[in-house]
Amino acid sequence: MLRAPMSVTRIWIILIALTMVSVFTGESRALGIFSDPAIIILGSLKARWVVLDYMEARHVPGPWLVMFEAWLAAVAFVMCWIVLAT
């Protein structure tokens, strides 16, 4: 089913807001032990948004979307590894 894409400006505002929240979380550690998981989720969300809506990968034909989603998941795994090993 066709869905109206979110405007690029609205996505940009959301990306900037998520960036500010992640930096505030990282600098203040306001969420305690949940700070790093929050930073990982925010970073992954931002990257996925750029892939899906700025690169227009949401509807690309072929295996590209699966490959990009797999890469995003793999990097999220690496970020979890960093936190668990710290």
Next chain:
Amino acid sequence: MDLQFKQAAAEEKRLPGTSGIWTFLFMDMIVFFAIFAVFASERSRIPAVYLSSQQQLNGWLGLANTIVLLTSSWFMVRAVQAARMNDCRAVRVNMNGAIAAALIFIISKSYEYYSKFLDGIGFTTNSFYSFYYFMTIVHLLHVIIGLIFINSIKIDIVKSRNVPNLSSVENIALFWHLVDILWIYIFTIVYLLGVRG
């Protein structure tokens, strides 16, 4: 109505840019994934060194750089939209915006490297800084290469007063978005994750 729906659906399924650029981008992503994984491995081996070095980085400067690159990506999305409507003026204006943001990023990174240099911190100071410089310099080279291509495509469009090749605009925009994604991860992994307040 049915025909309009089919045309819209076909448009949605179209691959932006060329298949070659998607292959290139994915190879680039694999290389950066390997760098991130080795960074994580090294960090888990000597976390204290990484933590103390990480605390010397300026997170607010990283925030400014992230905002600048996200804005640059926003300009490139709008440039692609304008190119699809053959609106040369809007393509030029938005590409100029992307170029200006990229130049701000380059100046900001240069200032960051210079301040580190003044503090006596270099490529070989420790393992963390080897990764820091390697990742950010390779990323910066991506920014510079992207900047050159955006500018040359913009000059072609201005000269011909037309968008002679939509794929080239889409290709450079896709590359530019990848530069943005890589920075989102570099910023998260190198500047933010694992820092203890």
